[in-house]
Structure formats: C-alpha cells, structure tokens
Amino acid sequence: MSTSTPPGACSPSSACCIGVDLVVAALPQSVLFCCDHNAVRSPMAEGMMKKFYGDRVFVQSAGVKSELEIDGFSISVCEEIGVPLHQHKVRSFDEMQEWGDDLSSYDLIVALSPASQRRVLELTRYHHLEVEYWPVLDPTGLGTQRTEKLGAYRLARDQIRDRMIARFGPPLPDEESWDA
Numbered sequence: 001m002s003t004s005t006p007p008g009a010c011s012p013s014s015a016c017c018i019g020v021d022l023v024v025a026a027l028p029q030s031v032l033f034c035c036d037h038n039a040v041r042s043p044m045a046e047g048m049m050k051k052f053y054g055d056r057v058f059v060q061s062a063g064v065k066s067e068l069e070i071d072g073f074s075i076s077v078c079e080e081i082g083v084p085l086h087q088h089k090v091r092s093f094d095e096m097q098e099w100g101d102d103l104s105s106y107d108l109i110v111a112l113s114p115a116s117q118r119r120v121l122e123l124t125r126y127h128h129l130e131v132e133y134w135p136v137l138d139p140t141g142l143g144t145q146r147t148e149k150l151g152a153y154r155l156a157r158d159q160i161r162d163r164m165i166a167r168f169g170p171p172l173p174d175e176e177s178w179d180a
Helices: 041-056 072-079 093-098 114-123 146-168
Strands: 016-018 021-023 030-035 058-063 108-111 130-133
Touching: 030 041, 030 114, 041 058, 041 072, 041 146, 058 093, 072 146, 093 114, 108 114, 114 130
Parallel strands: 030 058, 030 108, 108 130
Antiparallel strands: 016 021
C-alpha cells in the first residue's frame, strides 16, 4: 500500500509523492556530500553535482578524516564522464569547523558511508537540517587488477549518479546554451 503526501505538505528541498507519480525535488541551495576520507565517493558526488546542476547549487564535500589525497581511480572514472577531480582538495569535518564552515549553513547533507552518516548526525543533532543517507559501494578494496579496480570505481560513480538524478532530476543544460 502506498501513501501520498498532500499537495503543499513538502519542504522545498524534498521529493514528494503525489499519488504514484514521483515529483522530482526542487534543487536545494546548498549541499554537502560526505564519506570516510573525502578522497573517493564524496569528491565524485561533488564533481557530478557541479557538472550536472552548475552554479545553481553551492556544493562542497568533506570526510570524517582527511589523511588521504584524492584517489587516482576516482579521477580517472570521473574524467570518463567529463567531471574533473584532479584539483580537489581533501578536507575533514574538523577542518571545515576550524575554517569557519558551519554545517548548519547547508540545506542538505548527503552521507555516502555509514561512518560519515554517524558523524553528521552527531555534529547536527542540535540543528534542524535535512540529512540523507545514500549507501554507496566503497570501491577501494575491490579488485586486484587495474581493470577490476576501474570497474568497481565505475560502479560506485554510477550509483552516485543514478541516485543524484533520481533525487534532483536530469542534468540541467548549461546556462550559456540558453542564450543560443
């Protein structure tokens, strides 16, 4: 049995079901993606969100920890779809707070790993924020050959992309193309 939300009962940044048709949510003004190290999944999500929705949304990413650099396999599989990650700077929640970046300023925080979900819920327990958990495969320990590893990273990338499009709708055209 499905339930429906009465029209007008949704927040501007949430997806609502009206009858059986899914209405894609309006884009939030700001999104923070997070994972364990801000080296694989959350940079992929940040890069894709920027590519798909442009500057219509302020997007950042962070990790529970930040002791790693951006993962080369993440860079490679995102380059395949035109998403540049090579300039990504890894950062943690603690570094965000040290630099004055307040988690309560984000409309939506998307956790891509169980550890990041726990940390976000801990950090935001006194704030009224929308937090979503998108379970995404951690590809870092999968495969022994380069082709196997790339396959695992592509799977994680595609999980993020599919969830993002389901949540926010298809990628938007570049604003410059509107002038043509």
